[in-house]
Amino acid sequence: MKKTQQGFTLIELMIVVAIIGILAAIAIPAYQDYTKRAKASELLSIASGAKASVADYIVTTGNLPTNATQAGFQDQTTAIVSGMAWANNRIEITGTAEVDNLVLRLTPSTTTAGAVTWTCTASGAPKLAPASCRQ
Template sequence: MKSMKIVKKAQAGFTLIELMIVVAIIGILAAVAIPAYQDYVAKSKFAAALAEVSAGKTGVDVLMNQDPNAVQADVQSASGLKAASNTCSSDTASAANAGVVTLVCTINGGPATVAGKTITLSRTGAGAWSCDTNLAAADKTKIAGTSCNGS
């Protein structure tokens, strides 16, 4: 019987088509992941700003129980809002008029969909709070959800 020699050839690397397939897969994943990540960052920036300005409601409610016609400086102080922070470039509170107060946060930084937009918390004389924002109509539901939709 003749002996056959089996020659093993070591694989030298990836073929061009294999590399092209990998690059195509990475491209498809990036095309889906980047917009989803931008939405996530915008939502988190908006939520942080809303949490910051919402923290001022308690102090304002306490002040309105004592003086429903407090001046702006007193309302600003009672809210505990800073003039500027990493989240909001300006937090302002209006002077009270029969218990009616407005707290405003202008979002500092973040994606273009939320950068420079405002969150406005409004208090009625009866003490009910409502939230509104100047996000684009298409972004309100996607970013703000039901937390701040003008109601």
């Protein structure tokens, strides 16, 4: 009588474990990068309130504010924001170590029609910056 094989051999199991290890080695860093980018995009969302306050001030007075209080926003800190300030005629929002200390700079300008437009630049960890802030 011929005995039939039941189950997997040791080599087959070792190959499966190796394949799973390779996939995990690729997937885990990609996922970590994705979560950091998502958090970095949140910096831009958090700055939207400050952008609205500054734009309102510019439209109302025709001038740039001299400080954050005059612009109508407060410095705020969260799990991913270590600070937000009005400096050098722009909003600077600084991320924490969770987003590799990324700094987004939002610079206002006015059009001939009086509308306020924003230019975003990034430093610190440019690969994490939202697409609108990359040069």
